[in-house]
Amino acid sequence: MHTNIVTRYGAHPDDVKSYDTQKLRDHFLLENIFQDDKITGVYSMFDRYIVGGIAPVNKALELETVDQLKADYFLERRELGVINVGAPTLITVDGTDHKLNTREALYVGRGVKEVIFNPSSEGQAFLYFNSAPAHTSYPTKKVGLEDAEKVELGSMEESNHRVINKLIVNSVVKSCQLQMGMTQLKPGSVWNTMPAHTHDRRMEAYFYFDLAETAAVCHYMGQPHETRHIWMKNHEAVLSPAWSIHAGSGTSNYTFIWGMAGENLDYGDMDKVAVTDMK
Ligand SMILES: O=C(O)C(=O)C[C@H](O)C(=O)CO
Numbered sequence: 001m002h003t004n005i006v007t008r009y010g011a012h013p014d015d016v017k018s019y020d021t022q023k024l025r026d027h028f029l030l031e032n033i034f035q036d037d038k039i040t041g042v043y044s045m046f047d048r049y050i051v052g053g054i055a056p057v058n059k060a061l062e063l064e065t066v067d068q069l070k071a072d073y074f075l076e077r078r079e080l081g082v083i084n085v086g087a088p089t090l091i092t093v094d095g096t097d098h099k100l101n102t103r104e105a106l107y108v109g110r111g112v113k114e115v116i117f118n119p120s121s122e123g124q125a126f127l128y129f130n131s132a133p134a135h136t137s138y139p140t141k142k143v144g145l146e147d148a149e150k151v152e153l154g155s156m157e158e159s160n161h162r163v164i165n166k167l168i169v170n171s172v173v174k175s176c177q178l179q180m181g182m183t184q185l186k187p188g189s190v191w192n193t194m195p196a197h198t199h200d201r202r203m204e205a206y207f208y209f210d211l212a213e214t215a216a217v218c219h220y221m222g223q224p225h226e227t228r229h230i231w232m233k234n235h236e237a238v239l240s241p242a243w244s245i246h247a248g249s250g251t252s253n254y255t256f257i258w259g260m261a262g263e264n265l266d267y268g269d270m271d272k273v274a275v276t277d278m279k
């Protein structure tokens with residue numbers, strides 16, 4: 001078996017207030033998600049969302065079922081979103097090859113029995129994935145950056161000038177509850193998701209990349225009046241419970257992938273927090 005998915009239970013905001021640095025990291029941060037010839041990740045009890053990394057190097061990796069699912073195959077009752085942050089590669093879905101270039105996404109619907117992630121012939125493929133329970137089956141669809149719904153937000157003056165590429169959202173691809181996209185910060189801009197927000201209807205996960213080895217992002221979480229931070233490096237992900245803000249400031253610009261699931265598919269359903277109200 002080349003898959004290692006560990007379970008993480010949900011956390012109550014009153015408890016999280018007392019977490020020290022290590023405990024915050026143990027519960028919310030995902031480090032080393034790309035391991036050669038392995039599929040690794042976390043099965044989170046926040047909306048039963050799975051977050052992980054797939055790094056085929058010397059062999060093709062099949063999406064294996066894991067014990068947490070008690071299912072004959074991984075997508076028996078789930079849907080999947082994959083975004084390639086490495087070299088172009090092929091993903092074979094029930095016998096059909098889909099070429100995924102860098103920064104492209106693939107949505108795979110419930111009921112697909114076999115998904116195979118192939119090594120890249122052009123370098124190292126790094127496939128970041130999210131998965132959520134699904135009530136029905138929607139067709140597999142590749143989504144390139146040109147297909148994304150794009151929104152430009154922020155400004156250079158506020159150090160948060162960025163482009164949000166909505167890749168797996170209901171205006172682009174049909175999904176049950178999964179939404180994913182990629183936000184690129186312009187050079188000189190370091191703040192993401194500021195002003196911050198929560199959405200009690202959905203949990204969220206962030207994955208940071210395009211960061212130099214010497215750079216880091218300070219990720220903010222917690223209730224708006226009780227925030228905490230987690231220092232994060234390139235290729236690390238973080239879970240954001242529905243009650244938590246999710247925002248960050250980097251020592252340089254960077255790109256991140258957001259993914260979420262829960263009560264609705266309404267990207268714009270957010271409870272914004274004024275920066276002057278944050279504590
Ligand atoms: O930079 C941003 O702002 C984002 O990318 C926000 C995320 O898309 C998000 O939090 C969606 O709920």
Ligand SMILES: [Zn+2]
Pocket residue numbers: 197198199204246270
């Ligand atoms: Zn959000």
